[in-house]
Amino acid sequence: QVQLVESGGGLVQAGGSLRLSCAASLRTFSTVAVGWFRQAPGKEREFVAAIRWSTRSPFYTDSVRGRFTISRDNAKNTVDLQMNNLKPEDTAVYYCAAQLGGHVYDTNQYQYWGQGTQVTVSS
Numbered sequence: 001q002v003q004l005v006e007s008g009g010g011l012v013q014a015g016g017s018l019r020l021s022c023a024a025s026l027r028t029f030s031t032v033a034v035g036w037f038r039q040a041p042g043k044e045r046e047f048v049a050a051i052r053w054s055t056r057s058p059f060y061t062d063s064v065r066g067r068f069t070i071s072r073d074n075a076k077n078t079v080d081l082q083m084n085n086l087k088p089e090d091t092a093v094y095y096c097a098a099q100l101g102g103h104v105y106d107t108n109q110y111q112y113w114g115q116g117t118q119v120t121v122s123s
Helices: none
Strands: 004-007 010-013 018-024 033-039 048-054 058-060 068-072 076-081 092-099 117-122
Touching: 004 092, 018 058, 018 092, 018 117, 033 058, 033 068, 048 068, 058 068
Parallel strands: 010 117
Antiparallel strands: 004 018, 018 076, 033 048, 033 092, 048 058, 068 076, 092 117
16 A cells, blocks of 8 residues: 655745655555646646656646656655746645556546645735
8 A cells, every 4th residue: 555645735926936745655666657636626636747667757737847847756755746937727736646557647547646735826
């Protein structure tokens, strides 16, 4: 069983930055991809970014590419999401998730989820 815990959310003005971190309870990252998703009020959960642990290959949704950077730290068992130039439309609850394989963009192919952390961007 993998337990994921997100941290780093908060309130920031438009144009500001936040760094989210996802800590995992077990050393399973060598076999999975880890992703970040977000869900705004009244909307479906959507893919934001992911990273394949073995290759470090990053994946981003178009709306955050160039502003967000996903990275991982094997020694700390964490996956971080650096978010720059934040916009009000980035406001959402951000979730970390882990999968054992499959399409990294597909919410349904992630087996483990964290509780989420709130990100609020004011205009």
